[in-house]
Amino acid sequence: MKGFWPVRLGSVALAIGGCLLLDVVARGMDSFAQRLIMLAALYVVLAVSLNLINGITGQFSMGHAAFYQVGAYTTMVLAESLKAPHGLPGPVWVILMMVAGAITASIAGLLVGLPSLRLRGDYLAIVTLGFGEIVRIVVQNQPSLGGAYGKNVAPQFQYIWLTWLLAIVVIAVCRNLLKTAHGLPFLAVREDETAALAMGVNVTRTKVVAFVIGSAFAGAAGAVFAHFEGFVSPNQFTMAQSFIIVTMVVLGGTGSITGSAFAAVLLFYLPEKMRDLSNVSLAGVAGAAMALVVAVVVLRKIAEGYHGSLGGKTLRVVGTIV
Numbered sequence: 001m002k003g004f005w006p007v008r009l010g011s012v013a014l015a016i017g018g019c020l021l022l023d024v025v026a027r028g029m030d031s032f033a034q035r036l037i038m039l040a041a042l043y044v045v046l047a048v049s050l051n052l053i054n055g056i057t058g059q060f061s062m063g064h065a066a067f068y069q070v071g072a073y074t075t076m077v078l079a080e081s082l083k084a085p086h087g088l089p090g091p092v093w094v095i096l097m098m099v100a101g102a103i104t105a106s107i108a109g110l111l112v113g114l115p116s117l118r119l120r121g122d123y124l125a126i127v128t129l130g131f132g133e134i135v136r137i138v139v140q141n142q143p144s145l146g147g148a149y150g151k152n153v154a155p156q157f158q159y160i161w162l163t164w165l166l167a168i169v170v171i172a173v174c175r176n177l178l179k180t181a182h183g184l185p186f187l188a189v190r191e192d193e194t195a196a197l198a199m200g201v202n203v204t205r206t207k208v209v210a211f212v213i214g215s216a217f218a219g220a221a222g223a224v225f226a227h228f229e230g231f232v233s234p235n236q237f238t239m240a241q242s243f244i245i246v247t248m249v250v251l252g253g254t255g256s257i258t259g260s261a262f263a264a265v266l267l268f269y270l271p272e273k274m275r276d277l278s279n280v281s282l283a284g285v286a287g288a289a290m291a292l293v294v295a296v297v298v299l300r301k302i303a304e305g306y307h308g309s310l311g312g313k314t315l316r317v318v319g320t321i322v
Helices: 005-025 031-056 064-083 088-114 121-140 158-180 181-191 193-198 204-231 239-252 255-272 282-303 312-321
Strands: none
Touching: 005 031, 005 158, 031 158, 031 181, 031 204, 031 239, 031 255, 064 088, 064 204, 064 239, 088 121, 088 158, 088 204, 121 239, 158 181, 158 255, 181 193, 181 204, 181 255, 193 204, 193 239, 204 255, 239 255
């Protein structure tokens, strides 16, 4: 136990330092590149938090964009009503909004999780998908929230270091949950609910906790998105958004935290990079296609379905290629 706290504190310092370094490097880029870096971090948060529900606990949620939207609109309402940021430093205000967004989204997750306890598989997917559409349509028909046109969020903040720090925190929490005794009930529920119940696992509480934690992280990401984008609209949180997040989880490997994070960055950047294909040669297109194939193969090797891990399997893939 002697080395426990030095290692943990060193990891925290390294994470913060890495995020600050990324922020400094990003400031030398154009605004579009900075935007991509910010959004990539948010998609990492969304994919990893959904993996906690779908991959680690074995449920099948298809409405994750709804919790993202709840966090974003919570921030918009608070920023408007409180006349933000009241002299507070920008990062402090954004962190407070992240907490507020996480709380409201976790409440929404609780409201969805409790009635859906007896559902699983496709039926749970339909319920969560319906919840996402209900939230979007309700917001769309509320003039006070901007209706279908949306509403501005002021002030506009762009803290790349803080956004990636949130992504690292989410990854760390989910990995520690998966690798420690605290995560065993989640894995037990995923493998066999009946057996888990027989072994004394509180299946109801485990499912609800997974929904609440995953929803809270999505809400925190929504809060960052609202202040970064400076505008929120129901069209930003459609069913297609939920499908994209689910695809990231599946591609990265349901149950693989690192796989989900890499897949989130990959699936977000690919459409953006393919916009430039008209300006490159055929060789460039072929190279991009080959890179895509290699990336998919590596991600599948990393994840290997339900039990992905980054270290050893990545080395084995590299060794095989070499």
